[in-house]
Amino acid sequence: MNSKKLPAVLCAVFAAVSVLFIVLSIVNFTKDSDDGTVIDKETAGLVLAQGVQADAPAAALDAVISNNMKAQGEYPAGIREELKQAYSINNDLVGWLSIPGTELDTAVVQGGDNNYYLKKDFYNKTTYETSSDNYGNIYLDYRCLPDGLSKNMVIHGHTTGRSDGIPKQSFRSLYDYRNMNHFIENPIIKYSTLTEEYTYKICAVFLSTTQGKDDNGYFFNYIYPDMSESNMVGYIEQVNQRKLYDTGVSLEPADKVLTLSTCIYDYGKSIDTRLVVVARLLHEGESESIDTSLVKDNPDYRRPQVWYNSKGKTNPYKNSTDWQPSPN
Numbered sequence: 001m002n003s004k005k006l007p008a009v010l011c012a013v014f015a016a017v018s019v020l021f022i023v024l025s026i027v028n029f030t031k032d033s034d035d036g037t038v039i040d041k042e043t044a045g046l047v048l049a050q051g052v053q054a055d056a057p058a059a060a061l062d063a064v065i066s067n068n069m070k071a072q073g074e075y076p077a078g079i080r081e082e083l084k085q086a087y088s089i090n091n092d093l094v095g096w097l098s099i100p101g102t103e104l105d106t107a108v109v110q111g112g113d114n115n116y117y118l119k120k121d122f123y124n125k126t127t128y129e130t131s132s133d134n135y136g137n138i139y140l141d142y143r144c145l146p147d148g149l150s151k152n153m154v155i156h157g158h159t160t161g162r163s164d165g166i167p168k169q170s171f172r173s174l175y176d177y178r179n180m181n182h183f184i185e186n187p188i189i190k191y192s193t194l195t196e197e198y199t200y201k202i203c204a205v206f207l208s209t210t211q212g213k214d215d216n217g218y219f220f221n222y223i224y225p226d227m228s229e230s231n232m233v234g235y236i237e238q239v240n241q242r243k244l245y246d247t248g249v250s251l252e253p254a255d256k257v258l259t260l261s262t263c264i265y266d267y268g269k270s271i272d273t274r275l276v277v278v279a280r281l282l283h284e285g286e287s288e289s290i291d292t293s294l295v296k297d298n299p300d301y302r303r304p305q306v307w308y309n310s311k312g313k314t315n316p317y318k319n320s321t322d323w324q325p326s327p328n
Contacts, residue, residue, distance in 0.1 A: 224325030248294025
């Protein structure tokens with residue numbers, strides 16, 4: 001071979017091998033190795049493929065798109081440019097959620113009910129196929145408006161229960177909001193629909209049980225999406241009773257809220273409990289900063305009746321009025 005052509009040939013071979021390696025990496029990112037360990041724990045079951053994050057060419061992405069999710073060249077009118085590639089992989093994409101200063105930065109999907117994405121990942125795979133745990137995918141409540149803002153935009157997500165090597169897109173990072181200093185450092189949530197970006201300011205963090213039997217027969221239905229302003233007065237009262245600390249951020253009946261909800265076990269494994277982070281839409285002209293002098297601990301926040309029973313304490317909220325959500 002002509003020695004002058006050798007460098008060019010080697011470059012071509014190197015380029016071809018590099019492309020092949022990228023494609024194989026994307027194809028195999030969810031597969032287990034021979035010894036049963038996950039190849040890439042960061043992406044297992046919850047996050048977009050590295051190819052999506054790195055804006056890989058469509059030809060490479062085709063290899064990881066399942067048969068019922070075909071890439072397409074047409075998108076909803078006005079879709080944000082940075083969401084097009086993810087949307088082409090899964091048309092259930094309705095938005096993007098992030099909390100600046102934390103690891104939470106993830107796609108949000110929406111199913112036909114609130115069960116589908118409990119165990120399905122972004123690629124419509126049951127997550128135990130790509131991970132040893134059923135993490136599912138972070139998803140918008142099926143009753144909420146996907147292309148606008150419901151009064152209460154509710155987003156559900158699992159946590160992992162592990163402290164190391166967790167998929168960063170799970171809601172595990174919400175656990176940090178039990179500490180008010182974490183709120184002080186990270187009070188803002190960003191949520192984008194396919195067409196618009198919104199900024200929310202966190203106003204409350206609380207725990208709520210899901211079974212009436214644990215709290216004198218009452219279940220606080222904080223995931224209702226379409227409360228009226230008059231009905232929201234009772235909702236705000238329930239939130240204020242339960243919040244772990246005062247944030248100093250106002251919550252008014254006219255506000256639109258974003259609710260992040262995930263499982264937690266602070267009252268024990270037998271008590272089905274949710275950690276809830278509530279934020280309200282930033283007011284026009286309002287700063288994203290908070291007044292830290294107003295952030296105060298709330299040692300007497302409302303717990304479920306079973307907690308008071310276990311501690312031998314009197315429940316100061318036992319005779320409180322039960323609130324029920326209503327669109328009227």
